[in-house]
Amino acid sequence: MEIKKGLEDVYVKETEITYIDGELGRLYYRGYSIYDLAEFSNFEETSYLILYGKLPNIYEYENFVKSLRESRGISDRVKEFLKSVKKNADPMDVLRTAVSIMGLEENTHTYNVSEQSIINLISKFPTIISYYIRLRRDLEPVEPDTSLSHAANFLYMVNGTKPSEEEYKAMDVAMILHIDHEMNASTFASLVVASTLSDIYSSIIAGISALKGPLHGGANYEALKMFKEIGYIENVEKYILNRLANKQRIMGFGHRVYKTYDPRARILKAYAKLLAEKKGGEIKRLYEIAEKVEEIGIKHLGPKGIYPNVDFYSSIVFYALGFEPEFFPTVFASARVTGWIAHILEYVKDNKIIRPKAYYKGEIGRKYIPIDSR
Numbered sequence: 001m002e003i004k005k006g007l008e009d010v011y012v013k014e015t016e017i018t019y020i021d022g023e024l025g026r027l028y029y030r031g032y033s034i035y036d037l038a039e040f041s042n043f044e045e046t047s048y049l050i051l052y053g054k055l056p057n058i059y060e061y062e063n064f065v066k067s068l069r070e071s072r073g074i075s076d077r078v079k080e081f082l083k084s085v086k087k088n089a090d091p092m093d094v095l096r097t098a099v100s101i102m103g104l105e106e107n108t109h110t111y112n113v114s115e116q117s118i119i120n121l122i123s124k125f126p127t128i129i130s131y132y133i134r135l136r137r138d139l140e141p142v143e144p145d146t147s148l149s150h151a152a153n154f155l156y157m158v159n160g161t162k163p164s165e166e167e168y169k170a171m172d173v174a175m176i177l178h179i180d181h182e183m184n185a186s187t188f189a190s191l192v193v194a195s196t197l198s199d200i201y202s203s204i205i206a207g208i209s210a211l212k213g214p215l216h217g218g219a220n221y222e223a224l225k226m227f228k229e230i231g232y233i234e235n236v237e238k239y240i241l242n243r244l245a246n247k248q249r250i251m252g253f254g255h256r257v258y259k260t261y262d263p264r265a266r267i268l269k270a271y272a273k274l275l276a277e278k279k280g281g282e283i284k285r286l287y288e289i290a291e292k293v294e295e296i297g298i299k300h301l302g303p304k305g306i307y308p309n310v311d312f313y314s315s316i317v318f319y320a321l322g323f324e325p326e327f328f329p330t331v332f333a334s335a336r337v338t339g340w341i342a343h344i345l346e347y348v349k350d351n352k353i354i355r356p357k358a359y360y361k362g363e364i365g366r367k368y369i370p371i372d373s374r
């Protein structure tokens, strides 16, 4: 009996959404290289591409953007919930619960995905996240601005000021790069739920729950914690060697599919560097530490095919853009929600309940002994 631990190398569906070449470090959304999408597209257009399989024409694009902009507001019930949450709650738990409230409000029972629920999910994640960020900072939440694009509005709601062109582009590219990644753990988790024909909100909540873990979307937070813990560039080598000697992982390194440099990390590194140079101070110091961790990490782990992944430099980008580290996984989720939805739609079209097997190796036929005789 061969057991594929962690479902490594197991194909669970055919897809036309995302292709990863893990040996060459290449990534394509619907056949388009992410290098091109990062350079020429934006979050809204790439979301459309991921969801509907083609680049939109001008009317489709404008309608999609308009619906997203008009749906950013969150309900009073969600706002009341966010105000009631303690300030040290895990932001992913807060996001998960807010999405759960959205599901309650729509009162969906089974799988029945409307265009509006797709738009609601994508457009409202940033509003929920920034609302809670502002409350934690003891600041008034900032209402969405419909004149701004998705990424610019996100930064505006977080920081209370409109982002510069460079900040906008860095955020927009980071969001494009996080939209989808084939059959990662959170996408699979959301598919498991969708395959039972449960409602879309329950599936998305499963995605958020899986993404939260430090081995997945939580690694961006862990990477920044690690850079801060290292403190100074002179400490990097000793810290990394010590970590490896203690069998601890370098966070933001390693990947199930990439055995080389993650192409997303390559793009994000350039933006992290640009922002570090612009902002200076702590951001620059942390960027330089990250670069050194990369060098030492690759020296020791590169021969095993372990390189920086998306979470390594996204941590510096998100920090430079004004997010507190605990919120990084929520920013990841706000882009990945598009990918979760696209995979759910693709899977359920030709649905089969996901129900693998477990190979039983316990005893059978044991005799029941009453409790007072054990």
Ligand SMILES: CC(=O)SCCNC(=O)CCNC(=O)[C@H](O)C(C)(C)COP(=O)(O)OP(=O)(O)OC[C@H]1O[C@@H](n2cnc3c(N)ncnc32)[C@H](O)[C@@H]1OP(=O)(O)O
Pocket (backbone or CB within 6 Å): 006, 184, 214, 215, 216, 217, 219, 248, 249, 250, 251, 252, 253, 254, 255, 256, 257, 301, 304, 306, 309, 310, 311
């Ligand atoms: C968006 C994303 O989810 S990207 C991934 C984000 N996660 C991280 O950055 C956390 C750190 N990385 C990891 O834990 C892993 O590389 C994972 C979870 C991403 C992939 O895990 P798997 O494909 O199951 O690989 P697995 O955990 O079996 O590791 C294989 C070997 O590489 C080593 N390894 C893997 N990643 C790392 C790392 N970051 N640092 C040090 N060693 C590592 C393991 O110790 C193991 O070594 P061994 O064979 O000597 O025991």
Ligand SMILES: O=C([O-])CC(=O)C(=O)O
Pocket (backbone or CB within 6 Å): 180, 181, 182, 183, 184, 185, 255, 256, 257, 309, 310
């Ligand atoms: O593909 C994976 O396993 C993890 C990952 O990089 C992602 O979800 O973006």
